[in-house]
Amino acid sequence: MRPPIEQRFPRPSVMGVVNVTPDSFSDGGVNLDPSDAVASARRMLAQGAAIVDVGGESTRPGAEGVSADEELRRVAPVLAALEGEVPASIDTSKAEVARRALELGAEFVNDVTALRADPELAGVVADSGAYLCLMHMQGEPRTMQRDPRYGDVVSEVAAFLEERLDAAVAAGVAENQICLDPGIGFGKTVEHNFELIRRLGELTALGRPVLVGISRKSSLGKLLGDPDAKTGTVAASVGAAVAAYERGATILRVHDVREHVEALTAARAVYA
Numbered sequence: 625m626r627p628p629i630e631q632r633f634p635r636p637s638v639m640g641v642v643n644v645t646p647d648s649f650s651d652g653g654v655n656l657d658p659s660d661a662v663a664s665a666r667r668m669l670a671q672g673a674a675i676v677d678v679g680g681e682s683t684r685p686g687a688e689g690v691s692a693d694e695e696l697r698r699v700a701p702v703l704a705a706l707e708g709e710v711p712a713s714i715d716t717s718k719a720e721v722a723r724r725a726l727e728l729g730a731e732f733v734n735d736v737t738a739l740r741a742d743p744e745l746a747g748v749v750a751d752s753g754a755y756l757c758l759m760h761m762q763g764e765p766r767t768m769q770r771d772p773r774y775g776d777v778v779s780e781v782a783a784f785l786e787e788r789l790d791a792a793v794a795a796g797v798a799e800n801q802i803c804l805d806p807g808i809g810f811g812k813t814v815e816h817n818f819e820l821i822r823r824l825g826e827l828t829a830l831g832r833p834v835l836v837g838i839s840r841k842s843s844l845g846k847l848l849g850d851p852d853a854k855t856g857t858v859a860a861s862v863g864a865a866v867a868a869y870e871r872g873a874t875i876l877r878v879h880d881v882r883e884h885v886e887a888l889t890a891a892r893a894v895y896a
């Protein structure tokens with residue numbers, strides 16, 4: 625049995641993003657060649673990432689899904705090369721992909737559908753004892769940014785995460801291996817995203833560590849004045865990550881590891 629997730633990933637921990645995809649919103653194509661992805665992961669570890677999140681399917685707004693075979697073709701060589709050297713998470717919603725990734729040494733399953741897409745994924749996670757992130761998403765990537773609406777976004781996200789946490793535990797996943805994620809940018813407006821971070825305490829109140837991924841997301845570019853932004857700057861990402869940490873986030877999922885590790889180290893020193 626692995627240690628509880630809050631022991632393995634003390635606050636704040638950085639998860640580096642390695643997308644082995646042609647079309648991710650901010651780093652699409654950069655790491656499509658496995659040797660580039662492996663080099664990125666090693667660099668992120670050296671820069672202070674606690675883990676790298678390897679993904680073979682983009683979930684950016686408008687994205688179409690890819691098959692399990694294609695996802696595995698992209699991520700398996702990368703995970704095989706990292707095994708035993710760089711702690712790895714698999715960013716997938718598919719049981720088949722997660723199963724193979726765990727065989728190749730991944731210790732964490734990051735599912736943006738919170739176990740709703742593949743009925744077999746919960747069992748794969750439960751049997752392996754892997755860590756699990758359950759993320760909120762309204763709608764699906766192809767259409768989620770068309771007109772997202774909520775009564776009260778924070779209480780709806782909290783209720784969803786509580787229900788998915790109960791479902792994961794009922795399926796046999798140990799509660800102390802699970803973290804929760806508001807899903808910044810997944811069926812949310814700029815205002816929704818910032819309100820979720822502002823009121824993050826209502827999510828940490830669910831009793832599980834919270835992961836936040838706002839790195840380079842378009843809400844940051846829109847906030848800085850470009851209504852058509854597809855990405856946000858590194859500096860805006862770091863500012864939002866520090867604010868999320870101050871409001872209780874445990875794991876920050878980021879593309880620019882060095883900058884986030886430096887900023888979060890300084891922010892943590894304030895509280896030490």
Ligand code: HH2
Nearest residue numbers: 643648649682683684757759805808837
């Ligand atoms: N965001 C993205 C992908 N996976 N997982 C979690 N838990 N939380 C997030 O906020 C999150 C996520 C989107 O970012 P990225 O991986 O850079 O892009 P893409 O989905 O286009 O590959």
